[in-house]
Amino acid sequence: MKLVIEKTSVFQEKYLPADTTLAGLSALVNAFKIEAPVRSPACISKRRFKESIREIDNWKVFDNKYAIKPDISHHLTFAIRHENIDLLVLKKIFLALPEKEILTYIQSAPTGPISRKVWFLYEFLTEQKLKIPDCSKVTVVDLLDKKNYFVSEGIVSTRHKVRNNLLGTAQFCPIVRRTEILESFLSEQLSDKVKTILSKISPQLVARAASFLLLADSQASFAIEGESLPRNKEERWLRAIQQVGRHKLTIDELNRLHDILIEDHRFIKREFRNEGVFLGQRSYDGIPLPEFIGARPEDLKELVEALIETNALMHNSSIDAVIQAAAIAFGFVYIHPYQDGNGRLHRCLIHHVLAEKKFNAQGVIFPVSSVMLKQIDNYREVLQNHTAPLMPYINWAPTNKGNVEVLNDTSDLYRYFDCTQAAEFLYSCVKETIEKDVPNELDYLKRHDKAMKDIANSIEMPDRMVEDFIMFMRQNNWQLSRKRRENEFKKLTDKEVTELEEIVQNAFDGFAE
Numbered sequence: 001m002k003l004v005i006e007k008t009s010v011f012q013e014k015y016l017p018a019d020t021t022l023a024g025l026s027a028l029v030n031a032f033k034i035e036a037p038v039r040s041p042a043c044i045s046k047r048r049f050k051e052s053i054r055e056i057d058n059w060k061v062f063d064n065k066y067a068i069k070p071d072i073s074h075h076l077t078f079a080i081r082h083e084n085i086d087l088l089v090l091k092k093i094f095l096a097l098p099e100k101e102i103l104t105y106i107q108s109a110p111t112g113p114i115s116r117k118v119w120f121l122y123e124f125l126t127e128q129k130l131k132i133p134d135c136s137k138v139t140v141v142d143l144l145d146k147k148n149y150f151v152s153e154g155i156v157s158t159r160h161k162v163r164n165n166l167l168g169t170a171q172f173c174p175i176v177r178r179t180e181i182l183e184s185f186l187s188e189q190l191s192d193k194v195k196t197i198l199s200k201i202s203p204q205l206v207a208r209a210a211s212f213l214l215l216a217d218s219q220a221s222f223a224i225e226g227e228s229l230p231r232n233k234e235e236r237w238l239r240a241i242q243q244v245g246r247h248k249l250t251i252d253e254l255n256r257l258h259d260i261l262i263e264d265h266r267f268i269k270r271e272f273r274n275e276g277v278f279l280g281q282r283s284y285d286g287i288p289l290p291e292f293i294g295a296r297p298e299d300l301k302e303l304v305e306a307l308i309e310t311n312a313l314m315h316n317s318s319i320d321a322v323i324q325a326a327a328i329a330f331g332f333v334y335i336h337p338y339q340d341g342n343g344r345l346h347r348c349l350i351h352h353v354l355a356e357k358k359f360n361a362q363g364v365i366f367p368v369s370s371v372m373l374k375q376i377d378n379y380r381e382v383l384q385n386h387t388a389p390l391m392p393y394i395n396w397a398p399t400n401k402g403n404v405e406v407l408n409d410t411s412d413l414y415r416y417f418d419c420t421q422a423a424e425f426l427y428s429c430v431k432e433t434i435e436k437d438v439p440n441e442l443d444y445l446k447r448h449d450k451a452m453k454d455i456a457n458s459i460e461m462p463d464r465m466v467e468d469f470i471m472f473m474r475q476n477n478w479q480l481s482r483k484r485r486e487n488e489f490k491k492l493t494d495k496e497v498t499e500l501e502e503i504v505q506n507a508f509d510g511f512a513e
Helices: 025-032 072-082 087-096 099-108 113-126 180-187 190-199 203-224 231-242 251-261 297-315 321-335 342-356 368-374 376-393 411-415 420-458 463-475 482-486 494-507
Strands: 020-023 042-045 053-056 059-062 155-157 162-164 173-175 278-282 288-293 396-398 404-406 416-418
Touching: 020 025, 020 059, 025 042, 025 072, 025 087, 042 072, 072 099, 072 113, 087 113, 087 411, 087 416, 099 113, 113 162, 180 420, 190 420, 203 231, 203 342, 203 368, 203 420, 231 251, 231 342, 251 297, 251 342, 288 376, 288 396, 288 404, 297 321, 297 342, 297 411, 321 342, 321 376, 321 411, 321 416, 321 420, 342 368, 368 376, 368 420, 376 420, 411 416, 420 463, 420 494, 463 494
Parallel strands: 042 059, 173 416
Antiparallel strands: 020 042, 053 059, 155 162, 278 288, 396 404
8 A cells, every 4th residue: 555645844743854754653653643652753865874874853864775665564664674663653553554454564475574573563452363374384583672672581472473572561561672871780780789788788787777778768759749758657658668579569559558658538539540630730720731641540450450460570571670660660650540649659669679679688778769859850851751742642621620631542652651761760870879879878877886986985975965966067067066066065065075076077087978
């Protein structure tokens, strides 16, 4: 079938580079008016250039030696061969194409590797079986090239002779591309590094450090939402975080954690929401101004069950723990199943996966939320880079309660997503906690203990008072302020204060905050 591509200089609000035409997924989406974002659009230039493929303003530009015939089969082959796998766009294309076109495409080369991949993907994503006999004896081909993607060990589909090495299921499937950044993180073997660091420290000191790191992470997780961790909730929440990874991830477990987070359910629904949810502001008269809209209430159970199934599949595979944590935690926050508390549960899920995969040392929670808070702009950019392109495909209307109601079927927008940038970001946070936060906390405690001991040898004071002395000095650039000198420590002589200050300063000389 000849593909009718309208002459255009703009595709999905992006200007095409000069002297180019749409190719692959972009051409098919344009021709069939597909309602899905092409995140890395491709086009073919009329010219030849040295490097053959260029990146120009988020366009992947191929030179004219890649020129193809204007028909469905050639653009579909181009997409599978040269573009990043995009399950959302492919599914939308498959549903838009006449079935006879897919049949013709596959039957034109029934044993070809690309034809078999398209065949498998069509039946996998649409759950529609084509009237084609099972493939004859041919060499099994991997669906995804493990040189370019993080993959599972895979299960061979005997019908298509294709090894399905996707990370998830047809109902929920993240994609993570192999990049230089992720390969670099993997090569550092950060899990082994932190275990080596902690193995050289006394268990008592590790336990104390773990408590402080856990508190720092919890406080930061609430701060990201613009809130402080309430005292009446702190103990319960810390206890819940300490249990992550001990219980199998289920909807009941998510609800249990949500109950700990949201103790008062008079105004916030227990369990999954039964109305829309959006992130953003409201106008002065209460009209929603959404930056992103979560999945429809009627889709939540199926989507979360599929996420949980994918988590189990990844847990039983050799996939890296941090990459799995990114896929599950970010996938969860995009779905946004609860009325409130989704962000904090999303960060809790990071800890759950890392603990379940035994990435971290026993009892130690990496304060990744603390790093996320320090890198809040990068964190928001990761979230917005995924969610913003989806908004044009969510048809919604305001409700009389100032909420949103989604009017079209959006479930696939939350099933399939590229998690590469999120994985890179999360790995950078984990790296910083392992190489900076954990060693700094251990260093601080060692210096703190030395100062405590030396002060005890100098003057007799209660331990609580000595700890306060150190804390107040730390808060005031390692000097005791006049206010503290004249209040909490007014019974000390000037000579004693000077002596104690020198003890603390010597203990913390060279300490990097």
